[in-house]
Amino acid sequence: ANFPPGPAWLPIVGTLPLIKKLCAKYGSQHVALDKLRHSYNPDIISLKFGSEKFIVVFSQELIKDVFTLKALQGRPDNFFIKMRTNGKRAGVTMTDGPLWYEHRQFLIKHLRQLGLGKNLMEAMILDEFLAFEKHLDSQVYQEIQFSQKVAGSVLNVLWIMVAGYKFDLNSGKLSNILGLMGMRARAFQITGGPLGFFPWLRFIAPDLVGYTLLKSLSDQLYSLVNETIMDHKERLKHIGPGDDSTPRDFIDAFLLEMERGNETYTDDQLLAICLDMFIAGSETTSNTLDFAFLNMVLHPDVQTRVQEQIDSVLGPDEKPTYALKTKLPLVEAVLLECQRMYNVIPLSGAHRATEDTKLGGYNIPKDTLIMSCLYSMHYNPDLWDEPDKFKPERFLNPNGSFNYCDSLYQFGFGKRRCLGETLARSFLFIYFVGILHRYKITTRDENISRIPLPGISISPRPYNVILVPRRS
Numbered sequence: 269a270n271f272p273p274g275p276a277w278l279p280i281v282g283t284l285p286l287i288k289k290l291c292a293k294y295g296s297q298h299v300a301l302d303k304l305r306h307s308y309n310p311d312i313i314s315l316k317f318g319s320e321k322f323i324v325v326f327s328q329e330l331i332k333d334v335f336t337l338k339a340l341q342g343r344p345d346n347f348f349i350k351m352r353t354n355g356k357r358a359g360v361t362m363t364d365g366p367l368w369y370e371h372r373q374f375l376i377k378h379l380r381q382l383g384l385g386k387n388l389m390e391a392m393i394l395d396e397f398l399a400f401e402k403h404l405d406s407q408v409y410q411e412i413q414f415s416q417k418v419a420g421s422v423l424n425v426l427w428i429m430v431a432g433y434k435f436d437l438n439s440g441k442l443s444n445i446l447g448l449m450g451m452r453a454r455a456f457q458i459t460g461g462p463l464g465f466f467p468w469l470r471f472i473a474p475d476l477v478g479y480t481l482l483k484s485l486s487d488q489l490y491s492l493v494n495e496t497i498m499d500h501k502e503r504l505k506h507i508g509p510g511d512d513s514t515p516r517d518f519i520d521a522f523l524l525e526m527e528r529g530n531e532t533y534t535d536d537q538l539l540a541i542c543l544d545m546f547i548a549g550s551e552t553t554s555n556t557l558d559f560a561f562l563n564m565v566l567h568p569d570v571q572t573r574v575q576e577q578i579d580s581v582l583g584p585d586e587k588p589t590y591a592l593k594t595k596l597p598l599v600e601a602v603l604l605e606c607q608r609m610y611n612v613i614p615l616s617g618a619h620r621a622t623e624d625t626k627l628g629g630y631n632i633p634k635d636t637l638i639m640s641c642l643y644s645m646h647y648n649p650d651l652w653d654e655p656d657k658f659k660p661e662r663f664l665n666p667n668g669s670f671n672y673c674d675s676l677y678q679f680g681f682g683k684r685r686c687l688g689e690t691l692a693r694s695f696l697f698i699y700f701v702g703i704l705h706r707y708k709i710t711t712r713d714e715n716i717s718r719i720p721l722p723g724i725s726i727s728p729r730p731y732n733v734i735l736v737p738r739r740s
């Protein structure tokens with residue numbers, strides 16, 4: 269009773285066939301849902317996939333409620349989600365309750381001690397950027413694609429904090445895993461699709477429902493992370509009394525907590541948190557940067573203005589720092605406008621009602637899943653003037669200073685807000701300023717598409733750019 273309105277549910281499959289049809293028509297799940305809402309209630313609709321009831325919310329007010337109401341901070345528990353962690357519910361991104369709370373706090377505390385949000389993190393990002401830049405030098409004037417190398421760089425900054433080492437950006441193993449992660453992000457929608465609701469389909473059509481891809485990615489990630497954890501255990505075994513047992517990285521900190529006998533600190537939980545970091549951090553950040561460069565190619569006039577502002581504060585041989593942010597309001601405005609128009613997570617990861625509750629005046633029974641359509645909020649004409657237009661100046665005051673806006677939820681909001689936000693923001697800023705400081709980005713491709721590839725996180729359709737050095 270009093271459940272939000274939505275399309276009729278068919279037996280067994282619910283609204284899955286309708287959503288599939290709309291996705292095929294509009295190209296992605298978030299656009300399909302944005303269109304569908306107008307036939308029911310533009311702020312909130314209901315769906316059913318298999319036996320799972322879903323609510324999708326679209327207005328800023330309801331999205332804020334979903335991100336803040338205590339009863340809505342659970343996470344779903346289906347096959348697609350558990351496959352990542354060997355069939356168990358573990359980690360931080362996809363758990364809830366006391367386990368999630370304790371481990372989220374523990375992760376944030378130790379990542380901060382290891383540099384997250386501090387000068388140390390910035391130094392790591394700059395270090396990665398210099399390596400990335402060296403790699404670019406050999407490709408100037410050639411057509412290149414940014415995405416995978418950037419994903420490797422983000423991962424390196426994270427991996428130094430999590431595991432104490434970084435990857436060789438040219439290593440075959442890394443590019444294989446990043447390639448599989450990219451395929452995973454594009455092959456699935458945020459709900460996990462049919463595999464999430466009808467897991468038995470993996471026995472009938474494993475390739476078609478994405479099971480083969482997921483299994484291969486899970487196996488490779490699992491063996492990489494497991495090997496790293498084993499190395500850490502081996503080292504800790506040999507630490508004697510009087511030796512320095514200060515954790516060098518997050519894995520050390522976790523293993524030391526395990527030794528203290530804290531029973532939620534298990535091998536499975538450690539493995540799952542490491543995988544969380546791998547999956548949540550790299551694609552999201554690198555795709556965002558990819559969209560930013562795409563927009564510089566599509567708007568060369570804005571690119572020139574950005575470069576003029578960078579040149580006014582950064583000497584020819586100087587390197588970017590995040591502290592320059594206050595002096596580069598146009599850069600900040602361009603990056604935010606890209607995140608508004610091409611929010612890489614247009615449908616925010618599902619929350620679950622942990623008890624019967626109310627939302628927007630409707631009844632929401634326990635275990636209903638709730639998705640927030642950030643795309644609809646970021647294109648709402650009541651919040652954004654001419655939302656379909658690329659207008660960085662909406663984030664600037666008439667005198668050119670930065671104009672803060674609180675209707676942008678690209679990192680979520682509330683207790684489950686993205687915990688990698690400071691890393692992502694610094695990374696985007698340093699890479700964007702660093703590249704545009706040195707190169708003009710152009711293309712020979714006259715038909716670059718502005719329509720993103722759909723998926724768990726959206727990405728630009730592959731496009732080639734030419735980097736032209738701005739100074740000899």
Ligand code: HEM
Nearest residue numbers: 361548549552553556613617678679680684686687688692
């Ligand atoms: C531009 C890049 C990024 C974007 C747009 C982004 C966005 C988001 C969003 C929308 C959420 C979901 C909030 C919710 O469900 O309520 C989230 C959660 C999360 N993000 Fe990010 N993220 C980015 C980068 C990162 C990075 C670099 C890390 C690595 C530390 C990270 C780690 C996480 C984790 C662990 C969660 C789960 C939090 C929880 O469930 O408690 N993210 N992110």
